[in-house]
Amino acid sequence: MGLKTKIGRLLATFRPDENLKNGLEFLATNEFHKAREIFKIIIEKSNSLKSKKTALAGLAATHMSFHNCGAEKSSEAIQSLKYATSVLPNEEDFWLALGDCWLDVKVSDFDRGDECKKAFQKVIQLNQSSADAYYGLGMLNQHLGDMQDARVCYERALDLRPGHATAAFRLWLLEGEPEKIKRNLYDYYDKEKTKTIIEIQMDSNRPLTPLELEAIRKTQKYGTVIFRQGIPSASISDLKKQTVEFATKYEFKKNTSIPFEDAPDELRKKIDEVIQKEIFQKIMPKVSFWSEKGWQSMPNPAKWIQYFPPKTGRATPFHLDHPVVCQESDWTTFWVALTDSGPGVAPSLGICRIPLYEPIDCEEQNIGRINPVPISKIMDFFGDAMVRPSFRAGDVACFGRYMLHCTVFDEAMKQERLSFDFRYVTGPARFSGVFAQFY
Numbered sequence: 001m002g003l004k005t006k007i008g009r010l011l012a013t014f015r016p017d018e019n020l021k022n023g024l025e026f027l028a029t030n031e032f033h034k035a036r037e038i039f040k041i042i043i044e045k046s047n048s049l050k051s052k053k054t055a056l057a058g059l060a061a062t063h064m065s066f067h068n069c070g071a072e073k074s075s076e077a078i079q080s081l082k083y084a085t086s087v088l089p090n091e092e093d094f095w096l097a098l099g100d101c102w103l104d105v106k107v108s109d110f111d112r113g114d115e116c117k118k119a120f121q122k123v124i125q126l127n128q129s130s131a132d133a134y135y136g137l138g139m140l141n142q143h144l145g146d147m148q149d150a151r152v153c154y155e156r157a158l159d160l161r162p163g164h165a166t167a168a169f170r171l172w173l174l175e176g177e178p179e180k181i182k183r184n185l186y187d188y189y190d191k192e193k194t195k196t197i198i199e200i201q202m203d204s205n206r207p208l209t210p211l212e213l214e215a216i217r218k219t220q221k222y223g224t225v226i227f228r229q230g231i232p233s234a235s236i237s238d239l240k241k242q243t244v245e246f247a248t249k250y251e252f253k254k255n256t257s258i259p260f261e262d263a264p265d266e267l268r269k270k271i272d273e274v275i276q277k278e279i280f281q282k283i284m285p286k287v288s289f290w291s292e293k294g295w296q297s298m299p300n301p302a303k304w305i306q307y308f309p310p311k312t313g314r315a316t317p318f319h320l321d322h323p324v325v326c327q328e329s330d331w332t333t334f335w336v337a338l339t340d341s342g343p344g345v346a347p348s349l350g351i352c353r354i355p356l357y358e359p360i361d362c363e364e365q366n367i368g369r370i371n372p373v374p375i376s377k378i379m380d381f382f383g384d385a386m387v388r389p390s391f392r393a394g395d396v397a398c399f400g401r402y403m404l405h406c407t408v409f410d411e412a413m414k415q416e417r418l419s420f421d422f423r424y425v426t427g428p429a430r431f432s433g434v435f436a437q438f439y
């Protein structure tokens, strides 16, 4: 889940010795057993505190990798983080990661939450101003039915970080949905100077300025970046023609999404070429801190073509991608408009201007973790923050795993919408939910 530790920085700033390098390389090639052995040796033998920490982070990552690959349970990650906290008991990050890992397990494996509680309490002992630890404790208390304690924790998290949208949302629910809590959060983001949705005009003759690049990175993590004409019109018109031909004949099983595998070979090849040339090579390096450091981005298998007739009414509700398809932090969903869309034109993408720093699981998605909420409540609280940009064919929107998004319709829409979407993960986050707080 939303592990907010700064452990990832160790990897970003540390110049690894040869052994550690090998461990990380094994991690990069999915040879988890080998990576794990190397990290264990470093932890036991190294005299450098920094090496130990990085190796511990790597070890935790290997376990999370097993988890993500379905080979072992998330309890492995918990085991390695427990080990990490026993070797370095004053490292706030490991405790926070441990607590967060507990929040991520299935309800059936949760037991009484003793270890989860201990982890967050330890974080607070080491850092009294950790809004993340208070939020985690709030989640735990709520799950255990201690609503009064949960309220106090969410309030404390909000005192420490007034823009903590998920703390505000959960407090709002517990308090019987008072307008004031919602208003305070909206007021906060009305005054906030950092934009959560930015637009970049792509022009092949113009390199992006350092300021633009910085804005993109900041925004992409918790917000949305729209690259206007990210795909040149020549490529897009050809793609559009072929996709329309195919999508209008397609027999939809239940909604408006067409799994990429169902598309004909030729079309798939074309889309992949465009992704490779325009997105992977040109846009991806701009949105990922890690690709600049030489990490390869890995495609996630979730890839779709979307076809929305204007009157279908089959809207995708406000949701975030995190609990459904990913638990990685350096995650980017790309959404590519093949046709024009937006208010009054065609069914379009709605995005939230208030950033979330934690996931919210929906009851309807039935993920099986603690404290899920009905989608309707997410709409009630965050719906007023929904922004509906207009898109032109060739525009590319990208956002991270916590961005609330949906499909919107209005009566005036006359046209159909075609788009495709796909995902990439870069950096150590490919293996793990442990590394979360990147620059």
Ligand SMILES: [Fe+2]
Pocket (backbone or CB within 6 Å): 319, 320, 321, 405
């Ligand atoms: Fe989505």
